[in-house]
Amino acid sequence: MAVFVEEIRPPNPPGPITWLRQNLFSTWYNAILTIFSLVIIYFTLLGLIRWIFTTADWRPVTISPLLFLVGQYPRPELWRPGLSLLLTSFLIGLSWGVWGSFIQPFAIFLGGLLGILALIPLETPTITLGVRAVFLANPALIFLGYLLGKTQAVRGRYVTALWLLAFILIVAVLLPGTKTIGFLPRVSTTSWGGLLITLLLAVGSITLSLPIGVLLALGRRTSLPVVKVFSILFIELIRGVPLITILFMFSIILALFLPAESRIDRVLRALIGMTIFSAAYTAENVRGGLQAVPPGQVEAAKAVGLNNFQITTFIVLPQALRAVIPAMVGQFISLFKDTTLVYIVGINELLGIGKSILSSNPAYVRLQAEVYIFIAVVFWIFSYFMSLASRQLEKALGVGER
C-alpha cells in the first residue's frame, strides 16, 4: 500500500516581476493608481531637485549660519552657547549609555548633524575654525559620555540630577551671565535668538510644565472641591483658547496685574506663557496615565498601611508617569513646533531670524521660499527624529503591548 506524502513547502519568494504584478498591477484600477503615483513622484522629485540645485538662491541661508543658531548673541561671548552645547552633548551621550536604545537615534542624529556642520564647506567668515572645532568636539563628547554611561558606576538618578543641574547652570548663569562674575558679563535676552531660543523655550516649558501638570492632574481627581474646581477651570480654560492668545496675554496683559514697578523679561514672559499652556495639556496626559493605574494597586497599598501621600508618590505616580512618557514626547514635539509662535510677540527665534534676514536686504525679497523651506527642513529633521525616538521608547517600555 503506497502512502502518498505530499511535501508542503513554503511558496517561493516572488521574483521582482511577480511582485510588481501582484502589488502594483493586480487590477486595472490598481495599475491606473500606480501610473498616477509614478507621474506624481516623477514630477515632484524632478521639480524639487531642479529647483534646489539650479533655480534656488541659498545666499540668505548661507550668508550667516550663526544667526540661525544663536541670533545676535554677542560674538565675543560665543563660547558660552558653545560650552552649553558641549555640556548638553556630553549629557546626551551619558543618557544614551545609561538608558540605551531610545536615546540612541537622537544621540546619533545629533552627533552626525554637528559633525556634518563642522565639516560643511561654507565660505563664510563667521564660521571660524574655533566654531568648527566646537562642532567637531560634540560627536566625540557624545561618544565619551556613552562609554562612561555604559560603566556600572553611573546610575540613572545621577544622570537626572546632572541634567537638572546643567539646565539651571546653562539657563541661569552661563547664557544670561551675572554682574558678580567678571568673565561672564550680562547678555540681555533681547540678543538671544535662533535655534538657541527655540530649544530653550521648548525644553524649558516642557520641563517646568511637568510638575505643574502633575499637580493639576492630581487636583482634578482629588475629593477637595475647591482644588478640584480650580484645576478643572484652569485646564479647560487654557485648552479652550489658542496658544497665541495666551502668549499675548502674558506679553501685554500680565503687566497690568503685577505691581507697577515689576518688569519681567520678554523671553521669560514667553516662557511662562508656554509653560502654562503646556501644563494644561500635560495635566490631561497625566490624568490619562492616572486612570490607567489599576484600582487594585491603590487598594493593595492601603492594605499594607501606606497613607495617601505615600500611595500617590510611591505607587500611583511612578506607574502613571511611565505610561504617559510617549504622550509627553508627542507633546514635546508639538510644543517644539509651537515655539514659532513667539515670533509673533517679537522674539527672534528661528522663524523670526529668517524674517529679519529677509528684510535686511532688498535683494532677498524674492528669496522667501528658500528661507522658509530651510526653516521647515530644520524643524522637520528635529521633529522626525524625536518621533522616531518616541517610537523606540514605546517599544522599550512595552506600552500598548499588553
Added chain:
Amino acid sequence: MSANTLAKGSETIPLWRDERVLKFTAQIISTVVLLGFVGWMLVNFIEITNQRGMTLTFRFLKEPAGFPISESSIPYNPTMSFGTAFLVGLLNTVRVSVIGIVFATLLGLLVGLARLSTNVLLSQIALWFIEFHRNIPLLVLLFLWYFAFFNRLPPVKDSYTLPGPIYMNQRGLYLAWPRLTETGGVFIVSVIIAIILAVIAWNFLRRIRETTGKSTYFGAVSLGIMILVPAIGWLASGGSPLYLDIPILQGFNYRGGLRWTPEFTALLVGLTTYTASFIAEVIRGGIQAVSRGQVEAARAVGLDNLQMLNLIIIPQAMRVIIPPLISQYLNLTKNSSLALAIGYQELFAVGKITINQAGRPVPVFIMVMVTYLAMSLLTALALNLYNRRIQFVER
C-alpha cells in the same frame, strides 16, 4: 483590656491625623491662597488702571472703530463701531474654519484611504504627505504658502488659469460661483423643506424597521424626497433659480465670480493641508481599529463588499474616528488665529487692532478668549452627547 485601649485609641485620633480635619484645613488653605493671589492681582490692576485712567467697561464697543478690515461677510466700514468690527472678525474666523473643515475632511479622507491602499506607491505618497505636514510648524507652512506662493503670484494680466475656470493672480483667486436669480428664493426654500422632510422620513421609517423588522426602504425614500421636492421647487421658480457667475477679465481686473484674497487662500490652503494630515492618521487608525475577525465574519455570513463597508466597518470605525476628528476641527478653528501673521483679519487679529485703537486690552481680551472658549465648550458638549449616543450597549 487590649481591645478596650484600641477602641479608646481610635476614638481620640489626634487632630493632625484625622482625615476630615486635614481635608477641611487643606480646603481652607487652598481657598485662602487662591483668593489672596487673585485679590493681589486685582489690587495691582485697579491701581494701574486708575493711574492710566482706564476703566473696565464695554461701553467702548459702541464707539467708531476707525480702522478698515480688508474682507468682510457683512457690510463694514471704519465709521462703524468696535462691536461691528469684532463681529466681522468672528465671522471671518467662522468662514475660514467652516470651509477649512470641509476641505480638510475630504482631503484627510482621501489621504487616509490612500495610506491604507495595498498599492505601495500610493501608500508611500500618502505617508510622505503626512510626515511632511506633521513635522513642520503650521506657522512656517502658512509663511511658505503666503510669502513664497500666493503673495508672489503674477499680476492680473498674466493670471494662471486652472480648470473651473479658476484664475490665480496677485489679487487672489477668482472662481466661478453659482448665484441666485430673482426667483431663486423659491428654490432655496424647497431645498430646505426637502432636507427636513428627508430627515423626518429617514428617522420614522428606520424606527419602524428597527421595531418590526420589515424593510421600509428608508434610504431610497429619503433620497427620493431629496430629488423630487427640489425638482418641484426648480420648476416653480420658473426654471432658472441659479446661474453660474463666471469671472471675466474687464480692463485691469476680473469682474464677477467669487474672489478669495491671497491672505484667505493661503490660510485656507495651509490649514487644510496641515489638518488633513492629522485627520488622515485619525481615519487610518479608526479603520485599522476594526478587528480582522469582523471582516472575516462579514464575509462568512455572505455580505458583499459594499454591505460590509456600510454595515460592519464604517459604523465601528466611526466610534473611534469621531472624537479625535472633532478635536482636530477644534484645533483648526483655534489655529486660524495664526492668520494674524499673514494679514487675514479674523477674530484675534481684529482683537489686536482693537486693543491698539481703543487702548482697552483687558475687556477685548476677555471677549476674544470667551469667544474661543464658547466654541470649544460647545464642541465638547456636542462631542459628549454624541459619545453617549454611540457607546457600545454593554451586554
